Amino acid sequence: MKIHEYQAKQLFRRYNVPVPEGSVVFSVEEAKRTASALGGFPVVVKAQIHAGGRGKGGGVKLAASINEVETLANEILGMTLVTHQTGPEGRLVKKLLVEAGQLIERELYLSLLVDRNTASIVIMASPDGGMDIEQVAHKTPDRIIKVYIDPLMGIQGYQLRQVGFALGIPGAAMKQFSTLLSNLYQLFMENDCSMVEINPLILTVDDKVLALDAKVDFDANALYRHQELMELRDLDEEDPMEVEASRFNLNYINLDGNVGNIVNGAGLAMATMDIIKNAGATPANFMDVGGGASSEQVENALRIILADSKVKAVLINIFGGILRCDIFAKGIVDAARKTNIRVPIVVRMEGTNVEEGKKILSQAGLNLINAENLSDAAQKVAAAVI
16 A cells, blocks of 8 residues: 655654655645745645656646745646656646755665565665666666665664665764664564655755655555554545455456456466467456455456456456355356446356356356357457457
């Protein structure tokens, strides 16, 4: 689960990670009041959306006076901000972060991530922070520092110094940097984060370190332990179909293709998407109904997929184990009777009670295309959309 920059900075403050003074606003008048209360100029006016690249898209601007704050707030609030992460459709800006400007000596990059290959937390850092960090990673990967932390041992003093020295932190700021990084690691672990990123982390002219930006992602599977974090969720920033799917505990990701698919099991879903692509079509979604899905979940899965105007055909690929084929077939029939099915549906089922499942489908009077195996299913669904 992603949160906004202003929310991440509120969390940073709780863990004594220094951030600029400022607050979120929802109107031009609020922006002017907040800027005035900061006590000096310049101030920064920043669009709050769940995407990076806001500065390049025109969503982050410096204001040197209260009149400029008014002008910029008018420009950014209500704009559709397009960045490399939003896609061409962009995101509507409904809120701003107004905060004090800083005298920057250097811009650095700092992040913490889960590294599943080594079962560790990796600190990634670079002395070349700022808007073009992706280019740094691509063109000069040797400028990216990686330090691996054993989560059973926790972060050690020598690792704090290792990162600080690699970033060229001056002696006057080393203690503050070490405290910042130690607190950031504590925040990461205690809140079950999947990523914490500061870009840029700045060194000021008076040797202070400050998180000028903040990005935090939480592991959605661990949110049951953090009910207070659920209050930070902004549904306006999420795909409406993905939000709807989450209401029924469906694992759904919206994609750009033309073939909707319903599968039970993440690995089988990935294989299904690959074979759809190999057959010449493109998957419109990832949809895993889970091994123990009920007929109601199956019904809702089909309803959500059919609501997508991009979908020209649907492939249902079920391996009956925990989820029996007859239960799944009943879900398909119930969904078909309640939903306006406007596209071809190809069904491939194998496993527990498969004959009973096929019997339910054949007696339902539905316009379904049966497939003998996964390859046959992919060819038939591709033929339906090409």
